Amino acid sequence: MDNVTPLLEVKDLVTQFNTLDGAVHAVNGVSFIIDEGETLAIVGESGCGKSVTMLSLMGLIPQPPGKIVNGQALYFDGSTQRDLLALSKEELRQVRGREIGMVFQDPLTSLNPVMTIGQQISESLVEHMRMSSAEAYQRTLKLLEYVDIPDPQKRYGNYPHQFSGGMRQRVMIAIAIACMPKILIADEPTTALDVTVQAQIVELVAQMRAELKMAVIWITHDLGVVAGIADRVMVMYGGHVAERAYVDDLYKHPKHPYTVGLLGALPRMDEDTARRLVSIEGSPPDLYKQPTHCQFAYRCPFAFDRCWAEIPPLITVGYRHKLACFYDIDQGRPRDVA
Amino acid sequence: MSPNGKVVVRVEDLRKHFPIHRGMIISRQVGAVKAVDGVSFNIHEGETLGLVGESGCGKSTTGRAILQIQRPTSGRVFFEDIELTSLKSEALRPLRQKMQMIFQDPYSSLNPRHTIGKIVGEPMVVHKVGNEQEINQRVFELLDLVGLKEMHVRRFPHEFSGGQRQRIGIARALALNPKFIVCDEPISALDVSIQAQVVNLLEDLQKQFQLTYLFIAHDLSMVKHISHRVAVMYLGKIVELADRKTLFSEPLHPYTKALISAVPTPNPELERKRRRIILEGEVPSPANPPKGCVFSTRCPVAEPICSQIEPAYLEVAPRHSVACHLVKPIAEEPKVT
Numbered sequence: 017m018d019n020v021t022p023l024l025e026v027k028d029l030v031t032q033f034n035t036l037d038g039a040v041h042a043v044n045g046v047s048f049i050i051d052e053g054e055t056l057a058i059v060g061e062s063g064c065g066k067s068v069t070m071l072s073l074m075g076l077i078p079q080p081p082g083k084i085v086n087g088q089a090l091y092f093d094g095s096t097q098r099d100l101l102a103l104s105k106e107e108l109r110q111v112r113g114r115e116i117g118m119v120f121q122d123p124l125t126s127l128n129p130v131m132t133i134g135q136q137i138s139e140s141l142v143e144h145m146r147m148s149s150a151e152a153y154q155r156t157l158k159l160l161e162y163v164d165i166p167d168p169q170k171r172y173g174n175y176p177h178q179f180s181g182g183m184r185q186r187v188m189i190a191i192a193i194a195c196m197p198k199i200l201i202a203d204e205p206t207t208a209l210d211v212t213v214q215a216q217i218v219e220l221v222a223q224m225r226a227e228l229k230m231a232v233i234w235i236t237h238d239l240g241v242v243a244g245i246a247d248r249v250m251v252m253y254g255g256h257v258a259e260r261a262y263v264d265d266l267y268k269h270p271k272h273p274y275t276v277g278l279l280g281a282l283p284r285m286d287e288d289t290a291r292r293l294v295s296i297e298g299s300p301p302d303l304y305k306q307p308t309h310c311q312f313a314y315r316c317p318f319a320f321d322r323c324w325a326e327i328p329p330l331i332t333v334g335y336r337h338k339l340a341c342f343y344d345i346d347q348g349r350p351r352d353v354a
Numbered sequence: 355m356s357p358n359g360k361v362v363v364r365v366e367d368l369r370k371h372f373p374i375h376r377g378m379i380i381s382r383q384v385g386a387v388k389a390v391d392g393v394s395f396n397i398h399e400g401e402t403l404g405l406v407g408e409s410g411c412g413k414s415t416t417g418r419a420i421l422q423i424q425r426p427t428s429g430r431v432f433f434e435d436i437e438l439t440s441l442k443s444e445a446l447r448p449l450r451q452k453m454q455m456i457f458q459d460p461y462s463s464l465n466p467r468h469t470i471g472k473i474v475g476e477p478m479v480v481h482k483v484g485n486e487q488e489i490n491q492r493v494f495e496l497l498d499l500v501g502l503k504e505m506h507v508r509r510f511p512h513e514f515s516g517g518q519r520q521r522i523g524i525a526r527a528l529a530l531n532p533k534f535i536v537c538d539e540p541i542s543a544l545d546v547s548i549q550a551q552v553v554n555l556l557e558d559l560q561k562q563f564q565l566t567y568l569f570i571a572h573d574l575s576m577v578k579h580i581s582h583r584v585a586v587m588y589l590g591k592i593v594e595l596a597d598r599k600t601l602f603s604e605p606l607h608p609y610t611k612a613l614i615s616a617v618p619t620p621n622p623e624l625e626r627k628r629r630r631i632i633l634e635g636e637v638p639s640p641a642n643p644p645k646g647c648v649f650s651t652r653c654p655v656a657e658p659i660c661s662q663i664e665p666a667y668l669e670v671a672p673r674h675s676v677a678c679h680l681v682k683p684i685a686e687e688p689k690v691t
Binding site: 180181182219241242243278283293295296299 | 515625636
């Protein structure tokens, strides 16, 4: 796994929103790399900055009120590299859809209600791939078939309201993969769906990833779904990266108190004996405050004076295992962090 | 705490149909959405009965119909041997003190213009229990019970987080010392770390006051965690009901099997090895349910009889009921093939 080629490298991303009540510090210095063909899951609770991180990369943060204060997002394309955050709107438009596809949580609000789904899929083919409308039509039918929408010819002319939730999400996926992007960003794609339909979509994405060799960034709050699909997992809290590791490593040897808490808070189907759930006391952090210390300190059972004095840097604690914490829960004492 | 044998709630062949009307001036009924279509079960004292199913299967309507918030179309509901379904609204009111509800959405179920003190104290005002001083005293007690502070009493709902709001909803439900609480997806709107707080609170309160819960949810792993017995609903009907352990280790109905296999587990090794039963298609419309077994259109093992005749809901093993043609009583043949 060592000869991996990075596809996208995000460095120290900071995004804020200016509101009447002051600045909301949504993302406070997030860095990560995604390699070719891998699935990276970004996990966290509402307001942890996972969606804003992705929207910032794609230039989809409305500015104002949003503002990308700092950061770089290097997209490697063969020998060239481009900083997505420095591109013009026009250049970015060429990247979105063509190089990076996106699937959002709520397919009903992200599809155009007055356009047939066939038009919505072929639109990007004509725009990015310079296809003729006849070519685009044929390709759209293939895509609909690929995402398991029965009767593609008939469905081509249907509008979004004529589809069920699961089917709409399939349409969204068809749009996202139309131009064979190198990266697919899926922002909570199964949250609005029932569990049996969620299983269908997870299966479809897993199949696509294997066949189309796409890198997938899967944003979710569900540690269960992540276990089955991700290669690596990044846990976010309060706009910071708390921990990042390979999926087996993270579930077996979680090192951040928040990751430990999250895993303990989940009831599990693979356990028979009833146990008391581990609850993380307190509430999520107040994003109006400029972070000056570990954001999790308010809720952390191990917090000590240093946690309240500085923001923990991301340190390496294992092979591609990063952690932002001053405390060593394995040893039960503070760790040496420079 | 463990549930004793005393039946608190008995539901017999409960149905709730919502009529569909056509025509503006001369309106006539052209059909009905069969949200709940003949469900029967008992809930024992101190027990949590989990009710699971996908959206639109009628689980919330069942909860509402039991509490007579929506009057059922037919069937009978007994609460401590009093038949609720035959009572008029006036006669029901005193009984409502004993039956409460916790709602899914902690944002829309609290009046934004009322202080927390007013919200939590309101049930006592409505039912004329105690004077002002006693009510205030009780409000403090309740806030303390659910982990909120006395100083919160003058604040408004928007000043609280989702988890705290759900605690307020729970305090309100407890105000009149109820026996039975319908928890309608009380944790679905909350973050994972907060869900655990609320579930632990519900469990503690149950122990402390010997409460009886109907816990409605779509999250199977949480239902498995909190329930003593679990009922699985599909398209207005209960397809399987058993105690927690049996239902999850030896599910008999093909839908229960598929549902359990679809729940992801936070264990990467297990997840990668696991073979899910992927159901084709989606839940049919309850306005036009399939003939025969309601699950026959998506069932991976359906046989011709399934789309013709509705299967009876039978007790195939002690305390384990299933509605499926392919499941024979345990004595004859133990497993579905």
